Amino acid sequence: MxxxxxxxxxxxxxxxxxxxxxxxxxxxxxxxxxxxxxxxxxxxxxxxxxxxxxxxxxxxxxxxxxxxxxxxxxQGDFGITFGGREISDIISTSYPNTLKLAVVALAIEAIIGLGAGVLTGLRRNGFLDNLVLISTLFLIALPVFVIGFVLQWLLGVKWGIITPTVSNEMRFSELIVPGFVLGSASMAYIARVARTSIAENRRADYVRTAIAKGLPMRRVVGVHLLRNSLIPVVTLLGTDLGALMGGAIITEGIFGINGIGRQVLRAIVTKESATVVGIVVVLVLVYLVMNLLVDLLYAALDPRIRYE
Structure with a gap:
């Protein structure tokens, strides 16, 4: 290792x-x-x-x-903008906000997407399975800005359940809806991938052997079936953190979040190339680190995988 x-x-x-x-x-x-x-x-x-x-x-x-x-x-120097502001200050101010939003979106993807995938993979062709397939297709087909504006108007303006925009404190309760909006498409993909993986491994020999040995169904699913079905899901989740951070421009604009999405958009409009490069460089680092962690998790999930 x-x-x-x-x-x-x-x-x-x-x-x-x-x-x-x-x-x-x-x-x-x-x-x-x-x-x-x-x-x-x-x-x-x-x-x-x-x-x-x-x-x-x-x-x-x-x-x-x-x-x-x-x-x-x-040397830790990202340069300065044409206006004389340190780009590292822009990154240190905006990146934590986007990271919080991306982590919330990733958690929603993992909990809802994986949960729906496991349930429908174990019980295919039922009412719940059809409901999940239709709803995930709906989320994939709808653009993110449509989902964002609809939820902001319904939950924030019409019903008053949430605040239409996120405050500077970035409280967790304020990030649930923006996180759902940001991770809605990925959540749908994770649910479908998990459903397919669970359904395929459900017919595997090791699962039938575990059931024949009299193991409780909860142990069969949690220890044997789920563990071997998580590799494609972990791959999606691991690589999705960087994608969520880089694709948060629309969500941050809708909910008024001061993150890297708004900074990149502003830098592109004002042609602050150094700012764009600095922000994207950090995103590249996030992608590389997450890919490395995903590769290391493979061996922990599947005992058949060994790194020489």
Whole structure:
């Protein structure tokens, strides 16, 4: 296990360098004037443009800029915006909010999605099975912004059950509905994947053997069946944390959450490329770490998997 972990950590290095360079190149290749609107309605004077170009090394080649960026990044310096604000301050302010929202959404996915998948996988073709299949298809088909606006209007405006927008305290009770909205599509996929996996393993020889030995059904499902059926679900959940954080722009906008989604959108509009790159770099790290954890969980779930 130790050698495998070391090998995987070493494999993350070229992946991180490749993905960050691709992101850096794509962001800085976007056409447009980075100084548009920085000096009001009138265009920025040439001396201001020359000063900013020299300060941010915009006239260097992409290789030189990327090497300088990575050197500063390894020292914990994400750079500064054109307005002089530290990008690390923006990340430290917005990332915790998005992380809280993503964790709540992930918990809702795991509890509701996995629970519905297990129940329908054990009892297929019944009323509950058809209900889950229809509702999950409904959630997959509807765009996130439609679900968000409908729940915000019904629960927040019409019925007054929740506050329409999330406060700065980001209380857990305020994040339940936004978390459900953010994770609704993934929850539907998890329910369907869990249903299929449970139904397939339900007919496996080891399950029939456990039942023939007289083991209680609760132990058969909880220890034998569920454990061997969780690998595809764990894969979805592990890789979904980064996707939830990166895809929270619409949900954060609907419920007024000051997270990375709003920061990325604002940075794209104002052409603050360094801010976009810094935020996406952290998302890349989240993806890489979660993928590593998922791989390590495989051996814990399935005893047949061993890492040499």
């Amino acid at each position: 130790g050698r495998y972990l070391l090998r995987r950590l070493l494999q993350l290095v070229p992946v991180f360098i490749g993905t960050t360079f691709l992101i850096y190149w794509l962001v800085w290749s976007v056409p447009g004037d980075p100084f548009a609107g920085k000096c009001g309605d009138r265009g920025c004077p040439p001396n201001y443009r020359a000063m900013m170009t020299e300060k941010y090394h915009l006239d260097d080649s992409i290789w030189v800029q990327y090497a300088s960026y990575m050197k500063n990044l390894l």
